[in-house]
Amino acid sequence: MPYAVSFQQVSRHFGSVRAVDAVDLEIEAGEFFAMLGPSGSGKTTCLRLIAGFEQPTSGHIEIFGETAEGVPPYRRNVNTVFQDYALFPHLNVADNVAYGLMIRGVGKAERTREAEAALEMVKLPGYGARKPGQLSGGQRQRVALARALVNKPKVLLLDEPLGALDLKLREQMQEELKVLQKALGITFVFVTHDQGEALSMADRIAVFNEGRIMQTGTPEEIYRRPKTRFVADFVGSSNVLSPQLTERLAGVAEWSSLRPEDIRLGSEGGHEASVTGTSFLGSATRLSLDVTGEKISVLLPSGARVPEQGESVRFSWDTSALHLMGPQA
Amino acid sequence: MSATTLRTGTGAILPGRGGVGGALSDAFWRNPKLLLFVMLTPPLLWLGIIYLGSLFALLIQSFFSIDEFSGLVVREFTLKTYGELLRPSNLDIIVRTVTMAGLVTIASAIIAFPIAYFAARYAKGRWKAVFYLGVMLPLWSSYLVKVYAWKLILAKEGILSWIFDKLHLTFLIDAWLTLPVVGGNSLSLSLTGTFLVFVYVWLPFMILPVQAALERVPGNLLEASADLGASPRQTFVNVLLPLALPGIIAGSIFTFSLTLGDYIIPQIIGTSHRFIGMAVYAHQGTAGNIPLAAAFTVVPVVIMGIYLWLAKRAGAFNAL
Numbered sequence: 035m036p037y038a039v040s041f042q043q044v045s046r047h048f049g050s051v052r053a054v055d056a057v058d059l060e061i062e063a064g065e066f067f068a069m070l071g072p073s074g075s076g077k078t079t080c081l082r083l084i085a086g087f088e089q090p091t092s093g094h095i096e097i098f099g100e101t102a103e104g105v106p107p108y109r110r111n112v113n114t115v116f117q118d119y120a121l122f123p124h125l126n127v128a129d130n131v132a133y134g135l136m137i138r139g140v141g142k143a144e145r146t147r148e149a150e151a152a153l154e155m156v157k158l159p160g161y162g163a164r165k166p167g168q169l170s171g172g173q174r175q176r177v178a179l180a181r182a183l184v185n186k187p188k189v190l191l192l193d194e195p196l197g198a199l200d201l202k203l204r205e206q207m208q209e210e211l212k213v214l215q216k217a218l219g220i221t222f223v224f225v226t227h228d229q230g231e232a233l234s235m236a237d238r239i240a241v242f243n244e245g246r247i248m249q250t251g252t253p254e255e256i257y258r259r260p261k262t263r264f265v266a267d268f269v270g271s272s273n274v275l276s277p278q279l280t281e282r283l284a285g286v287a288e289w290s291s292l293r294p295e296d297i298r299l300g301s302e303g304g305h306e307a308s309v310t311g312t313s314f315l316g317s318a319t320r321l322s323l324d325v326t327g328e329k330i331s332v333l334l335p336s337g338a339r340v341p342e343q344g345e346s347v348r349f350s351w352d353t354s355a356l357h358l359m360g361p362q363a
Numbered sequence: 364m365s366a367t368t369l370r371t372g373t374g375a376i377l378p379g380r381g382g383v384g385g386a387l388s389d390a391f392w393r394n395p396k397l398l399l400f401v402m403l404t405p406p407l408l409w410l411g412i413i414y415l416g417s418l419f420a421l422l423i424q425s426f427f428s429i430d431e432f433s434g435l436v437v438r439e440f441t442l443k444t445y446g447e448l449l450r451p452s453n454l455d456i457i458v459r460t461v462t463m464a465g466l467v468t469i470a471s472a473i474i475a476f477p478i479a480y481f482a483a484r485y486a487k488g489r490w491k492a493v494f495y496l497g498v499m500l501p502l503w504s505s506y507l508v509k510v511y512a513w514k515l516i517l518a519k520e521g522i523l524s525w526i527f528d529k530l531h532l533t534f535l536i537d538a539w540l541t542l543p544v545v546g547g548n549s550l551s552l553s554l555t556g557t558f559l560v561f562v563y564v565w566l567p568f569m570i571l572p573v574q575a576a577l578e579r580v581p582g583n584l585l586e587a588s589a590d591l592g593a594s595p596r597q598t599f600v601n602v603l604l605p606l607a608l609p610g611i612i613a614g615s616i617f618t619f620s621l622t623l624g625d626y627i628i629p630q631i632i633g634t635s636h637r638f639i640g641m642a643v644y645a646h647q648g649t650a651g652n653i654p655l656a657a658a659f660t661v662v663p664v665v666i667m668g669i670y671l672w673l674a675k676r677a678g679a680f681n682a683l
Contacts, residue, residue, distance in 0.1 A: 108592050122588075138592060
């Protein structure tokens with residue numbers, strides 16, 4: 035079984051800017067794959083390379099084993115849910131959803147039926163006659179999803195589709211997307227800068243930075259065993275400890291990461307630090323500690339006593355929580 | 364502290380600006396409608412009385428008639444003048460003018476679209492400035508100068524025939540000029556010449572609104588269309604054209620109505636056959652037939668009304 039998408043040494047340069055730089059990537063058929071990274075890290079360009087809106091400067095792209103370079107977007111059985119939805123303002127919702135079918139010459143009656151079925155799938159039955167301008171952000175997002183899925187693509191690309199939604203709606207859509215993906219069995223490639231979103235939804239994640247993939251793996255791997263300082267810091271805002279500090283705390287001179295939620299405060303044992311700041315997060319309290327000049331964050335579960343600023347505390351952790359990343363991470 | 368004590372000078376509220384300006388600012392802020400009233404009254408008076416009023420006066424004039432013996436206007440309501448308008452010779456003028464206006468509009472739209480598309484989608488910074496300059500520059504020079512320049516370009520011994528001569532293609536012009544209706548003694552004495560000059564002169568009025576409409580089409584709509592399987596041609600027909608249509612209609616209002624009303628271009632370049640504008644000019648001037656001139660003027664107004672009504676019914680403004 036070929037990969038749904040495979041990149042071999044793919045680069046996309048814009049003048050002197052290396053938006054995507056020698057990327058190797060394999061996305062399995064039927065998986066929910068997330069591309070995670072800060073803005074400008076090359077994740078959206080990768081998505082556009084799969085969609086065909088961009089052509090690689092060098093390298094080789096295959097979609098289900100077929101060469102994709104030089105193939106225009108309209109000849110790729112790949113559909114996109116755009117960041118700002120890109121619904122056609124002059125067409126009503128039903129015609130928006132049926133656009134791909136209309137282009138392929140599907141008859142009016144069948145088109146209408148399939149569009150309505152797709153709208154039902156995204157929980158918007160009976161919205162066909164409205165114009166996109168009359169819908170809320172969340173509804174537009176669902177229409178964009180229906181418009182892409184109605185074509186039964188081999189790969190569905192989602193470009194930060196939940197970015198414009200409020201928190202509650204976003205969490206709801208995350209769940210629905212996941213359920214939909216499992217039910218349809220279509221390969222989803224999801225671009226996001228929200229690590230929580232990537233961790234909760236994806237089967238596998240590729241973490242991007244400066245046009246390169248820093249690490250690929252399951253959410254668990256990425257979160258527990260980051261390979262580099264960047265991954266540790268970007269995914270879950272882990273504490274990245276310098277080799278000097280790691281040596282002092284654990285006796286090994288390597289870069290290491292220590293999750294804020296894995297640190298415990300106590301009155302005995304462990305190491306000493308002073309509290310430089312506290313901020314209440316609702317479900318927890320974030321504490322900033324100063325350990326011989328380096329800053330460490332600690333998440334205190336709600337209910338625990340919150341020390342005062344300037345107070346001296348002792349902290350410890352389970353040995354397995356400290357993840358070593360090597361001397362040159 | 365009693366409730367009536369006014370505390371001032373704490374710096375929380377700034378003192379009034381004072382003077383007429385300050386008082387006016389405060390008054391306008393409290394009554395936004397007052398400001399609207401003050402701003403709108405002069406233009407509304409202008410539009411209502413001078414513009415619409417004279418149009419109304421014109422409409423009334425067209426229902427009067429002229430006494431054929433005395434040459435005086437008879438101020439009695441009659442449809443006699445409109446009857447005169449429908450005489451074959453006058454109807455001929457109307458058909459010729461409307462056909463010309465329609466062809467000029469279509470040609471302008473076809474030429475304007477690629478230029479406007481380039482300007483809206485690709486031109487940035489300096490190229491955008493070059494575009495605006497290129498489109499607007501012809502509008503800065505006198506219209507008469509341009510028309511006479513075209514007379515020289517299109518004349519029998521003019522630039523165009525010189526170029527065709529050098530290319531050994533003179534026979535093409537000659538063949539074209541032998542055709543009925545569009546032909547004539549030379550390009551500058553044919554309806555073809557009139558058409559070319561109309562298109563040249565009104566083209567900027569088509570380019571600018573089309574460009575403005577295309578500018579508002581987000582690029583990702585075109586990408587979305589391609590993503591959903593549409594070839595460039597299908598994207599043009601199903602997305603770009605419908606979204607650009609309000610701009611094309613706006614531009615066509617200019618090109619169509621300006622051609623309908625113009626009386627100078629067909630007088631300088633073209634045949635002896637008259638256009639509506641020329642007929643109006645002749646009737647209200649030398650002939651002194653104000654009612655018939657007025658009736659001729661009503662024709663473009665009615666045609667434009669029908670045109671806009673049809674465009675609206677066809678959904679041309681749905682994307683607005």
